[in-house]
Amino acid sequence: MNTEKLIATIRKVGARIEAEKDFLTELDNVIADGDHGINLARGFGEVDKKLDAMADKEPGDVLKTVGMTLVSTVGGASGPLYGTGFMKMGAAVKGKAEIDVPSFLEGLQTAIEGVMQRGRSTKGEKTMLDSMIPAKEAMEARWNETQDAKAAFAAGVAAAWEGVEYTKTIAATKGRASYIGERSIGHQDPGATSFTMLLEIVAGEV
Numbered sequence: 005m006n007t008e009k010l011i012a013t014i015r016k017v018g019a020r021i022e023a024e025k026d027f028l029t030e031l032d033n034v035i036a037d038g039d040h041g042i043n044l045a046r047g048f049g050e051v052d053k054k055l056d057a058m059a060d061k062e063p064g065d066v067l068k069t070v071g072m073t074l075v076s077t078v079g080g081a082s083g084p085l086y087g088t089g090f091m092k093m094g095a096a097v098k099g100k101a102e103i104d105v106p107s108f109l110e111g112l113q114t115a116i117e118g119v120m121q122r123g124r125s126t127k128g129e130k131t132m133l134d135s136m137i138p139a140k141e142a143m144e145a146r147w148n149e150t151q152d153a154k155a156a157f158a159a160g161v162a163a164a165w166e167g168v169e170y171t172k173t174i175a176a177t178k179g180r181a182s183y184i185g186e187r188s189i190g191h192q193d194p195g196a197t198s199f200t201m202l203l204e205i206v207a208g209e210v
């Protein structure tokens with residue numbers, strides 16, 4: 005994926021988030037404060053304004069700008085966390101003219117580590133990590149088996165949705181949803197859901 009394609013893909017991610025804004029906000033409303041869709045839509049709206057000026061930049065710089073914009077414009081936990089993820093991914097693909105599957109996987113791994121560090125969180129706490137980590141593992145396994153980018157992304161999206169389903173079975177121990185603890189069981193995590201939507205858009209562009 006080169007810069008032109010990356011910019012088009014980020015615009016599509018923004019459009020999907022905008023379309024799912026009310027749904028994501030409603031998911032957050034059930035277990036926390038009902039702003040996840042609003043937060044992300046605002047952030048990607050600001051990102052959109054910056055993308056035109058990025059056409060001659062390398063993909064890593066585009067991702068870094070996306071991350072910095074999300075950190076600075078999104079209130080709430082998800083802005084800094086998503087922002088960190090994008091910045092880490094940008095740093096991981098620095099100097100590359102195109103992002104291929106191995107560099108995407110390396111970027112996703114550093115994004116996961118960035119979210120874990122910034123969120124002081126890990127797998128099984130009902131957060132975005134519960135879709136990010138299984139997605140990365142499934143993509144990597146399928147890529148190693150097949151060297152087929154489409155198949156790898158399809159496996160990643162399927163695993164991410166399974167991760168969303170898994171978040172219904174556990175209580176939140178991080179973020180605002182942790183305030184209701186056990187009562188969050190039965191409800192899917194908004195951040196795991198939005199990450200899966202984001203990955204689904206990227207998968208459609210591969």
Ligand code: ADP
Binds near residue numbers: 038041122
């Ligand atoms: P806020 O919780 O500040 O209202 P959002 O509603 O935008 O922010 O985002 C909530 C999402 O952020 C959660 O669904 C969860 O996936 C993610 N999240 C919250 N805290 C953490 C954390 N410490 N580590 C990883 N992800 C987190």
Ligand code: MG
Binds near residue numbers: 036040080180
């Ligand atoms: Mg919220």
